[in-house]
Amino acid sequence: xxxxxxxxxxxxxxxxxxxxxxxxxxxxxxxxxxxxxxxxxxxxxxxxxxxxxxxxxxxxxxxxxxxxxxxxxxxxxxxxxxxxxxxxxxxxxxxxxxxxxxxxxxxxxxxxxxxxxxxxxxxxxxxxxxxxxxxxxxxxxxxxxxxxxxxxxxxxxxxxxxxxxxxxxxxxxxxxxxxxxxxxxxxxxxxxxxxxxxxxxxxxxxxxxxxxxxxxxxxxxxxxxxxxxxxxxxxxxxxxxxxxxxxxxxxxxxxxxxxxxxxxxxxxxxxxxxxxxxxxxxxxxxxxxxxxxxxxxxxxxxxxxxxxxxxxxxxxxxxxxxxxxxx
Numbered sequence: 119x120x121x122x123x124x125x126x127x128x129x130x131x132x133x134x135x136x137x138x139x140x141x142x143x144x145x146x147x148x149x150x151x152x153x154x155x156x157x158x159x160x161x162x163x164x165x166x167x168x169x170x171x172x173x174x175x176x177x178x179x180x181x182x183x184x185x186x187x188x189x190x191x192x193x194x195x196x197x198x199x200x201x202x203x204x205x206x207x208x209x210x211x212x213x214x215x216x217x218x219x220x221x222x223x224x225x226x227x228x229x230x231x232x233x234x235x236x237x238x239x240x241x242x243x244x245x246x247x248x249x250x251x252x253x254x255x256x257x258x259x260x261x262x263x264x265x266x267x268x269x270x271x272x273x274x275x276x277x278x279x280x281x282x283x284x285x286x287x288x289x290x291x292x293x294x295x296x297x298x299x300x301x302x303x304x305x306x307x308x309x310x311x312x313x314x315x316x317x318x319x320x321x322x323x324x325x326x327x328x329x330x331x332x333x334x335x336x337x338x339x340x341x342x343x344x345x346x347x348x349x350x351x352x353x354x355x356x357x358x359x360x361x362x363x364x365x366x367x368x369x370x371x372x373x374x375x376x377x378x379x380x381x382x383x384x385x386x387x388x389x390x391x392x393x394x395x396x397x398x399x400x401x402x403x404x405x406x407x408x409x410x411x412x413x414x415x416x417x418x419x420x421x422x423x424x425x426x427x428x429x430x431x432x433x434x435x436x437x438x439x440x441x442x443x444x445x
Contacts, residue, residue, distance in 0.1 A: 132160055132161050132186075132188070132408070133159060133160075133161070133375075133408050133409075133410060133425065133428070134159060134160075134161035134162055134163050134186075134188045134189070134407065134408065134409045134410070135154045135157070135159040135161075135162050135163070135409070135410050135421075136162070136163045136165045136191070136374070136409055136410065136411040136412075137150060137154075137162050137163065137164050137165045137167070137168050138165030138166065138167045138168075138191070138411065138414065139165075139410075139411070139412050139413070139414055139416065139421070140153055140154070140414065141165060141167050141168050141169065141172060142167055142414060143414070144172065145171070145172075146172065146175040147172040147173060147174060147175025147176035147177070147178070147179065148175040148176075148178060148179055149175070150172055150175070150176065151175070151176060151179040151184055151185045152179075152184075153418075154185065155184055155185060157418060157421060157422060157425070158422075158425065159185075159410075160185065160186060161185065161186040161187065161188045162185055162186075162187055162188070163187070163188060163189040163190065163191060163241070163407075163409040163411075164176075164187055164189075164190045164191065164194050164195075164231075164232075164235065164237070165191045165194065165203075166191045166192065166193055166194050166196070166203040166204060166205045167196065167202075167203040168194045168195050168196065168203070169195060169196050169203075170195045170196065170198065172195075173195060176235075177235075180235065180236075186236065187232075187235040187236060187237045188237060188238055188239070188372075188407045188409065189232070189237050189238060189239040189240065189241055189311075189372060189407055189409060190228060190231060190232035190235065190237045190239075190240050190241070191205060191240075191241045192205060192224070192225055192228045192240055192241065192242045192243070193205070193207055193208070193224045193225070193227070193228050194228055194231060194232075195231065197224055197227070205242075205243040206243050206246070207224070208220040208221035208224055209221055209243065209244065209245040209246065210222060210225065210242065210244055210245060210291070210292055210295035210296070210299070211244045211245020211246075211288040211289065211291050211292035211295070211321060212245060212288070212291060213287050213288055213291055218291050218294065218295055221295060222295050222298050222299060225240070225242065225295075225299055225310075226299070226302060228240055229299075229302060229303060229306055229308060230306075232306075232308050233306040233307070233308055237308060238308065238309060238371075238407060239308060239309040239310075239311045239340070239342070239371050239372055239407060240303070240308055240309070240310055240311065241311050241313050241342050241372070242310060242311065242312060242313065243313055243315060243320070244292055244312045244313075244320075244321060244322055245288050245291070245292055245320070245321050246288075246317075246319045246320055246321065247280070247281045247284045247285050247288055247319050247320075247321060248280075248284060248319070249276075249277050249280040249281055249284075249318075249319045250276075250280065251273075252273045252274075252276045252277035252280065253277055253317050253318055253319045255269070255270070255273040256270065256273050256274050256277055256318075256354060257317070257350075257354065257382055259273070260353060260354050260381040260382060261380065261381055261382045265355075277318055277319070278318070281318060281319060285321060285326070288321060289321065289322070289326060289330075292321070292322070292330070293330070296310075296330070296334065296339065300334060300336060300338055300339055303338045303339075304336060304338045308338070309337070309338055309339070309340050309371045310338060310339055310340070311340045311341065311342035311371040311372060312327055312330075312339075312340075312341055312342060313342040313343075313344055313347070313374070314327075314341070314342070314343060314344055314347050314348055314351075314362075315344070315347055316344075316346065316347035316350035316351065316382075316384060317350075317351075318351065318354070318356050324341075324357075324362050324365060324366055327341045327366070327369070328341075328365075328366070328369065331369050340369055340370065340371035341366050341369045341370050341371065342370070342371055342372050342373070342374070343362075343363055343366060343370050343372075343373045343374075343401070344373070344374040344376075344411070345359075345363075345373060345374060345375055345376065345393060345395075345398060345401075346374065346375075346376040346377060346378050346384035346385060346386075346393070346411075347374075347384065348362060348363060349378045349384070349392070349393050350378060350381070350382055350384055353378065353381040353382065353392075354381070360397055360398070363398060363400075363401065364400065367400060367401070367403075370401070370406055371406070371407060372406055372407030372408070372409060373401050373406060373407070373408055373409065374409050374410075374411040375388055375408060375409065375410045375411065375424075375428060376388065376410065376411050376412055376413075376424075377389065377390050377391030377392070377393050377424070378391045378392055378393055379391040379392070380392075385411060385412055385413040385416075386412065386413065386416065387412055387416050387420040387421055387423060387424035387427075388410075388424035388425075388427045388428050389423060389424055389426075389427030389428075390420060390423075390424070395427065395428060395431040395432065396431040396432075398431075398432075399431065399432050399433070401432075402432045402433060410424065410425070412424065
């Protein structure tokens with residue numbers, strides 16, 4: 119491990135758990151929090167599956183000092199007008215103006231919720247560029263290990279060409295949304311963090327995120343690095359994951375921690391897939407939020423093993439998650 123990583127780990131680094139892992143299994147906010155605490159977490163990220171009925175119990179646990187909220191993943195709580203939670207109900211980079219305005223409206227509501235909980239950041243999926251079925255075909259070919267065919271090469275070329283041709287209007291829409299939102303986030307003292315996503319049609323990609331952050335020149339617009347998503351893009355031959363994470367380090371507000379099994383199956387417990395987490399020790403900075411984001415199907419024992427795996431990779435006992443050792 120590089121010396122700077124050891125230095126960062128001598129400072130307190132807290133690990134949080136995304137409530138997407140367990141919010142659908144509980145009918146009260148108290149039970150949701152208590153399960154996270156029992157695994158050793160002292161903070162949570164309120165996920166986009168969080169239902170309004172859980173809010174009162176969550177606030178009671180917050181008032182009692184049992185837990186902290188480090189971040190909120192838009193849109194949360196689940197808007198009353200929709201049947202279920204999803205991070206892309208509305209996209210702030212949508213070319214359709216009605217959808218873009220809905221995204222801004224619901225992001226304002228998420229911001230108010232996050233600020234009332236003392237969260238430091240709101241995580242958002244910014245948008246997508248329409249590329250037809252080409253990304254799905256590329257991903258499927260990698261999953262099936264059939265990347266040597268002419269069909270794969272054709273879909274990949276079309277994917278790259280369509281995204282390059284069509285991204286500009288969506289980035290312009292995203293700028294209109296940011297123009298409206300960033301003054302509100304600055305007033306609330308909450309960071310708007312744009313997450314990298316596990317597909318090439320998503321935006322912003324690293325270059326685009328850096329250009330936006332530099333253009334707005336405000337500490338309230340930042341990048342959120344999802345380690346599993348970054349690995350999927352590398353597995354698809356589209357990025358150098360480690361290089362991207364290093365390049366974005368100076369503007370990174372937080373990270374999502376989960377592993378990838380095979381080329382495309384993400385949100386697994388760290389240590390159960392193919393990611394070499396030891397190479398990402400530079401992300402163990404005390405100014406970066408660290409959120410474990412396993413699938414709801416990951417058993418508690420596997421999650422506990424994943425916590426220990428990150429501790430071993432990123433500095434041993436300095437990772438302060440208070441994980442209970444299990445036989």
